[in-house]
Amino acid sequence: MDILASFGNGLLVVLQPENLMYCFIGVFLGTFIGVLPGIGSMAAIAMILPITFYLDPTPALVMIAGVFYGAEYGGSTASILLNVPGTPAASITAIEGHQLAKKGRAGVALFSTATASFGGGIIGMIVIALLSPSLANLALSFAPADYFAVILLGLIAASAVSNGGALKGIAMVVTGLMLGTIGIDLTTGVTRFTMGIPELRDGVHIVIVAMGLFGVGEVIASIRGARSGQAAQTVDYTDFYPSKKEWKSLFAPILRGGAIGSFVGALPGTGQTIAAALAYAAEKRVSPQRKDFGTGVVPGVAVPEAANNSATQTAFIPTLTLGVPGSPPMAIVIGALMIYGITPGPRLLTEQPDMFWGLVASFLVGNIMLLILNVPLIGIWVRLLRIPYKYMYPTIIVLICMGVYSLNNNVFDVWLTLIIGVVGYVMRLFRFEPAPLLLGFVLGPMMEEQLRRTMLLSRGDPMVFLERPISATLLAMTALIIVFALYSSAKTRRRTLASTLASNRKEQSNEQ
Amino acid sequence: MNSKTTFAAAALAVVAISSNAALAEPGAWSDEPVRIVVTFPPGGTSDLVARLLAQHLDTDYGQKAVVDNRPGAAGTVAADYVAQQAPDGTTLILSNNAPFTISPTRFASLPYDPIDGFTHIAYIGASAPGLFVQPSSGITTLEEYVAFVNETPMTYGSSGVGSISHILGEAVDAALSVESIHVPYQGSSPAIQDFRARALDSFYDMVVQNSAMIEDGEAVALAIASPERNPQLPGVPTFREQGYDVVIENWVGLSAPAGIDPDMRAQIHETVLAVFADPEVQTKLTDLGITHVAMSSEEYEALVGELIGVWATLIEAAGIKE
Numbered sequence: 001m002d003i004l005a006s007f008g009n010g011l012l013v014v015l016q017p018e019n020l021m022y023c024f025i026g027v028f029l030g031t032f033i034g035v036l037p038g039i040g041s042m043a044a045i046a047m048i049l050p051i052t053f054y055l056d057p058t059p060a061l062v063m064i065a066g067v068f069y070g071a072e073y074g075g076s077t078a079s080i081l082l083n084v085p086g087t088p089a090a091s092i093t094a095i096e097g098h099q100l101a102k103k104g105r106a107g108v109a110l111f112s113t114a115t116a117s118f119g120g121g122i123i124g125m126i127v128i129a130l131l132s133p134s135l136a137n138l139a140l141s142f143a144p145a146d147y148f149a150v151i152l153l154g155l156i157a158a159s160a161v162s163n164g165g166a167l168k169g170i171a172m173v174v175t176g177l178m179l180g181t182i183g184i185d186l187t188t189g190v191t192r193f194t195m196g197i198p199e200l201r202d203g204v205h206i207v208i209v210a211m212g213l214f215g216v217g218e219v220i221a222s223i224r225g226a227r228s229g230q231a232a233q234t235v236d237y238t239d240f241y242p243s244k245k246e247w248k249s250l251f252a253p254i255l256r257g258g259a260i261g262s263f264v265g266a267l268p269g270t271g272q273t274i275a276a277a278l279a280y281a282a283e284k285r286v287s288p289q290r291k292d293f294g295t296g297v298v299p300g301v302a303v304p305e306a307a308n309n310s311a312t313q314t315a316f317i318p319t320l321t322l323g324v325p326g327s328p329p330m331a332i333v334i335g336a337l338m339i340y341g342i343t344p345g346p347r348l349l350t351e352q353p354d355m356f357w358g359l360v361a362s363f364l365v366g367n368i369m370l371l372i373l374n375v376p377l378i379g380i381w382v383r384l385l386r387i388p389y390k391y392m393y394p395t396i397i398v399l400i401c402m403g404v405y406s407l408n409n410n411v412f413d414v415w416l417t418l419i420i421g422v423v424g425y426v427m428r429l430f431r432f433e434p435a436p437l438l439l440g441f442v443l444g445p446m447m448e449e450q451l452r453r454t455m456l457l458s459r460g461d462p463m464v465f466l467e468r469p470i471s472a473t474l475l476a477m478t479a480l481i482i483v484f485a486l487y488s489s490a491k492t493r494r495r496t497l498a499s500t501l502a503s504n505r506k507e508q509s510n511e512q
Numbered sequence: 513m514n515s516k517t518t519f520a521a522a523a524l525a526v527v528a529i530s531s532n533a534a535l536a537e538p539g540a541w542s543d544e545p546v547r548i549v550v551t552f553p554p555g556g557t558s559d560l561v562a563r564l565l566a567q568h569l570d571t572d573y574g575q576k577a578v579v580d581n582r583p584g585a586a587g588t589v590a591a592d593y594v595a596q597q598a599p600d601g602t603t604l605i606l607s608n609n610a611p612f613t614i615s616p617t618r619f620a621s622l623p624y625d626p627i628d629g630f631t632h633i634a635y636i637g638a639s640a641p642g643l644f645v646q647p648s649s650g651i652t653t654l655e656e657y658v659a660f661v662n663e664t665p666m667t668y669g670s671s672g673v674g675s676i677s678h679i680l681g682e683a684v685d686a687a688l689s690v691e692s693i694h695v696p697y698q699g700s701s702p703a704i705q706d707f708r709a710r711a712l713d714s715f716y717d718m719v720v721q722n723s724a725m726i727e728d729g730e731a732v733a734l735a736i737a738s739p740e741r742n743p744q745l746p747g748v749p750t751f752r753e754q755g756y757d758v759v760i761e762n763w764v765g766l767s768a769p770a771g772i773d774p775d776m777r778a779q780i781h782e783t784v785l786a787v788f789a790d791p792e793v794q795t796k797l798t799d800l801g802i803t804h805v806a807m808s809s810e811e812y813e814a815l816v817g818e819l820i821g822v823w824a825t826l827i828e829a830a831g832i833k834e
Contacts, residue, residue, distance in 0.1 A: 143711040186696055189673030189832050198592075198623070201585035323702075343701035347708070409582050410589070449698075456695045457667055457711055 003129055010357025014365050019059050019358065026063035027366045030070020031373055034077070035381045036392065037084040037222055041071035042438075043215035045332050046207045047399055050406035057340040058355045062362040064336060068329055069121060069312040069363070072272060073370045076113040076305055077381050080106055088435070089272035089311075092280050092304035099296025108242050112298050113305045114374040116254050118367050120306030123258030124265065124313025125363040131266070132349060132356070136321040138470075139346035144457060145464050148450040149474035150324050151443050154268030156478050159436065169436045172427075176440025179204060186445075187452045199412040206331050207407055208417045209441055213434040214328075215400045216421020219393045221428045246298045253283055253299040257306030265311025268318045268326035268443075271435070272308035279307030313363050320344050320356060324446070328438040536778040538573055538786035542601045545576035548766075549594050549605045551587030557718075557800050561636060561764055562606045564796055568787045575783065586674065587611030588622060595624040599631065599772040601780060607632065607767040609676060609823070612816055617824040618674055618833055627817055631772045634784040635812040638761035639801035640738030641680050642719040642748060643668075644731040646710065654688065654735055654754040661690040669703030669715035672696050674832050677716035679823075680737055680760045682830035684716075687756045707731065718762065720744050720801030737761065744798060760826070763819075764802070765812055781809050 013019060026048075033044035044067045052060035075087030079094035080101050093113060100109040142150075159169050182193045183203030194200040242250065257279040264275040283303040284293050293300050316333075318326045323345040325331035337344050342352060349356050374381070404417045424434055458464040465471050546569070548562045559581060566577035582590040587610035597603035612626045624630075643657075645666070651657050660666070670678035673696050685692055692714075697703035700717040707715050708730065723745055725731040735751045736742060737760040751758040766784055768777070787793055788804050797804050807815070827833060 141709055143709055144706065184673070186672065186698060189696075198585045198589060202583075338699075343699075343705065345702075345705050347705065408584055408589070409580060410584070453695055453697075453706075456693060459693070 003133065006353065006357045007129055007361060009354065010359070010361035011364070013058065013354050013358030014062065014362040019062055019362070020365070022055065022059040022063040023066050023362050023366050024369055026066020027070035027073075027369050028373065030067040030072075031074035031370065031381065032384070033067070034071035034074025034087055034090075035384050036396075037078045037082065037385075040075070040087040040214060040218070041068045042210050042329050042332075043218065043396075043400070044071055045329050046211045046215065047403045049207060049332060049336055050403050052336055053406075057337065057342055057352075058358050060336060060340070061333070061355060061359050062366075064333055065316070065359060065362060066366045068333075069309060069366065070370060072305075072308050072312050073114065073117050073374050074381065076117070076301070077110065077374075077378070078385060080109045080113065080301070081382065081385065087272075089276045089304070089308040092273070092276040092308075093301055095280070095294065096296050096298075096300030099294070100298070100301065101296075103296055105296070108246065108298065109296075109301050110378055111375060112242060112246070112250060112301050114371060114378075115250060116257065116302035116305040117309045117374075118371045119254035120258040120261055120309035121313060121363060121367040121370075123255070123306070124262050124310030125360060125367075127262040127266070127310070127314050128317055128363075129360050132317055132321055132360075135317060136346045136349045139322050142322065142346065142470065143468060144450045144453040145468050146470040146474070147322070147324065148447060148454055149465065149471035149478070150268060150318070150322060151447040151450065153474050153478045153481070154324065154326060155439070155443050155447065156481050157267055168432050172432055172434070172436040173440035173444075176437040176442075177444035179209065179437075180441045180444040181448075186449055187456070197412075199408075199410060199416075203445075204416065204441075205407055205413065206328075206335055206438075206442060208404055208413055209420060209438060210328055210332065211400050211404055212417045212420025213424035213427075213438060216397065216418060217424025217428060217434065219396055220421065220425040223389060223393055242298060249289065249299050250302050253287065253303045254306040256283060256286070257303040258310040261307030261310035262314045264307070265314035265326070266317045268322075268324050271315070271327040272311045273435075275311035276304035276308040280304045309367075316359070320348055320359075321346060325442060328435065328442060331438075331442040536775065536782045538783040539779070540573055540575035541776050541779040541783065542575070544602045545578055546601065547578055547580045547603050549580045549582055549590050549603065551583060551590040551606070551608060551611055553581055553583045557639070557802070558606055558608060558764060560800060561797070561802070564793060565606075565636075565766075565784065565787060568790065568793060569783065572787060572790070573783055586615050586618070588615050588619070588624075591615075591626070591629075592623045594767075595629040595769055597769050599769040601768065601772060601776045603769060604633070604780070605630075605767050607765045607816070609762055609819075612767075613819040613823045614674065614676075614679075614827065616820050617827045620833075626820065627813070629770050630767045631770050631777055631809075632765065632767045632813040632816050633772075633777055633809050634781045635763065635765040635805060635807040635815065636784070636788060637797055637802040637804040638738075638763035639718050639720060639803070640736050640742065640761050641677050641716050642736040643680075643684060643714060643716055643734045644707070644722065644725075645714045645734055646707070647729055647732050648710075649713070649732075651734065652732060654751070654756065657734055658688050658690060661688075661692060665690075665692055666713035667693040667695050669695050669697055669700075669707060669712045671700045671703065671717070672698060674827075676760060676762050678832070679826050679830050680758070681716050683758050683760060683826055684751070684756070686829055687751070687758050718801050719748060738803070742801070742803070744801070765816075777809060 014023060030044060045064055048067060052063060071087050072089060075085060075090035076093045079085040079090040080097035083094050083098040085091035085094050097109045159173055182200055184191050184201055191201055260279040260282060261275040264278055280303055283299060284290055287299050289297050289299055315326050315330055318324050319330040319333055325334050334344050401414050404413050407413055427434060454464060465475060548566055550559050550562045552558045562579045566579050569575040569577045582593055590605060591611035594603055594605040615622060616626050645651050651660055668681050670681055681694060695712060703715050706712045719733055719736045720742060726733050733748045735754055736748045737751055737758055739759050741750055785806055794804055
């Protein structure tokens with residue numbers, strides 16, 4: 001009941017005209033950026049961050065969140081129509097979605113993704129409303145040792161389940177960790193790796209790394225990928241609404257996708273792409289239409305969309321209750337709150353109830369807005385894909401430079417962003433994922449800080465990690481993940497080894 | 513800083529105001545909007561003071577002013593930038609400890625001169641940090657604290673290496689002849705969070721900002737590092753009255769690039785003093801924990817020079833020179 005009353009209060013907060021307006025701006029901008037191929041929510045959040053400095057914390061947070069989940073709605077549009085994912089998570093949606101579009105059923109695919117996104121968003125919102133208060137209560141007694149264990153779990157989980165090559169993923173995490181060590185060492189006050197540049201004394205700002213890797217890098221890669229606005233398939237509005245049978249087949253996948261997404265999203269270090277991929281993989285096993293997966297089925301677009309949207313909402317749980325960002329965009333949310341002097345953590349719920357519940361309620365309002373934006377107004381977004389990139393991308397680069405400059409009013413930051421952008425582009429050429437780098441960059445310094453603080457507090461006794469029940473439990477979970485990852489990689493290696501041996505034998509017998 | 517300087521300053525300020533008033537009237541000094549550079553990101557105490565000043569310069573005296581946040585490298589980025597601007601009264605800096613009295617000693621080389629590179633115009637005021645311990649420790653006085661710490665050393669949280677709360681921690685250790693374990697944080701809020709989770713035995717932070725914790729019985733403020741008790745918290749004794757000469761204050765003022773026209777300097781000084789003489793503005797300052805003191809420009813400049821020496825001793829004692 002308490003939760004309902006708090007939620008009602010939150011609804012009153014978000015229904016104030018100012019907050020409604022920023023919620024709308026957020027979801028609109030999010031959809032806009034999401035539709036554009038290559039540029040994800042990360043770049044969008046980084047770009048609007050400087051604007052939020054002029055707002056109150058609540059509308060600012062509502063707007064940032066709106067961009068974040070709005071981008072996941074928009075991301076599916078380009079992936080269905082062009083097979084070019086608008087956001088990384090939407091690449092899973094493209095598997096079935098683009099097949100549907102090829103069959104001339106793009107309208108149905110777009111409608112199903114919007115509905116599934118809405119369903120997933122609402123499931124995520126319910127989870128965050130129910131879980132956050134109790135988790136915050138638990139987190140009140142978190143000591144540095146416990147925070148260290150949470151972050152370690154996040155980093156290990158991210159590298160164990162990340163998509164793409166494990167070795168490249170680890171290389172990126174390590175690069176991120178190294179970038180994160182630049183600046184003043186918090187424990188001793190000694191500057192590290194600044195090369196005498198005073199601007200590097202405080203380290204490299206998260207927004208600079210994010211904008212460089214995800215904004216500039218992706219824009220360059222996109223320009224190379226698609227020279228002009230590809231003629232998007234026309235959407236046939238007469239075939240927009242799913243058939244009765246398809247409607248029915250939507251419901252269960254949305255629930256399953258929402259549940260998996262909520263769980264995965266709340267774990268630090270995972271994120272929407274992994275949520276969508278896991279949900280799709282699970283659905284492929286349990287769906288009654290599992291035989292047809294891959295040929296373009298409605299549940300196949302619904303599941304990843306429900307999962308990535310619920311994960312987007314529940315990602316706020318560790319961010320707001322522990323102050324530990326689970327993903328790069330959440331790190332920016334924490335950065336934004338710190339600018340207002342609000343420290344995300346267990347006391348946020350009691351000290352800023354209007355802000356927290358306003359945010360939760362804004363998920364409901366924002367998802368309704370997105371449903372309207374993405375169903376009746378889908379035509380606008382489809383047309384957006386026809387704007388020539390030669391106008392679109394230079395504009396984005398200019399906006400990125402302006403945004404970075406406004407961080408510290410310093411031109412050095414703009415140059416640094418452009419350099420990181422070029423590095424990000426080269427990384428992309430060699431198929432190195434930028435996400436693990438950013439996660440290492442964000443979580444590495446936090447982990448070092450908490451580790452050294454724990455050792456100071458325990459007067460150098462490492463047993464404290466095993467003596468505290470919370471950190472001991474979390475470390476045990478981390479150990480389990482490592483064991484599982486080693487076991488499954490050994491299994492796949494044995495399998496590939498067996499199959500290569502088998503094929504070698506076959507080749508040999510063929511030769512004879 | 514010791515109380516004698518502050519008192520002398522306050523006394524002289526009265527004279528200074530009357531003599532300066534003959535030269536200049538409060539009012540706009542530039543047709544261009546004035547930039548007040550702040551060494552911290554938006555949202556902190558410094559930023560709020562600058563915004564308060566900018567707002568009243570415009571509404572009360574028609575002097576357009578904007579706040580320009582240039583955080584980074586302990587305020588040295590902002591100070592270096594301001595030192596290179598034209599001294600035409602359109603670029604001012606909200607001066608404070610970090611770039612002017614801590615960095616000159618802490619860093620081996622600075623790109624600017626904290627005294628000759630600037631014309632220091634007006635002192636605004638100062639807030640004071642203090643020492644907080646867990647209520648469960650049962651300690652209520654410095655005497656009990658010394659007895660306790662001599663038995664079992666305490667951990668204390670600060671806002672970071674080289675921060676005012678860290679330097680105060682080192683100064684208190686030296687004055688009380690005890691040894692505590694320093695645990696640095698990024699700003700005071702995470703330190704307070706760990707204190708509340710009982711991971712930290714004590715912490716140093718601005719006292720007035722934590723008055724809610726004191727009233728709720730979540731923390732005991734053993735002593736404040738101001739020369740006098742703060743009127744907002746008359747129950748918190750000073751270090752000095754408990755027999756230890758520890759005075760460390762976090763001051764703010766207004767400065768310009770060196771070489772500003774003396775008449776304009778007087779004009780700015782009068783206008784800023786007039787803004788902070790307004791009772792409504794003073795209430796807002798007090799809420800931020802800042803005690804306002806009126807001072808002449810010359811005294812303020814002398815004070816900055818004197819404080820560099822005071823902080824040099826503290827920083828060298830704390831062993832945080834780079």
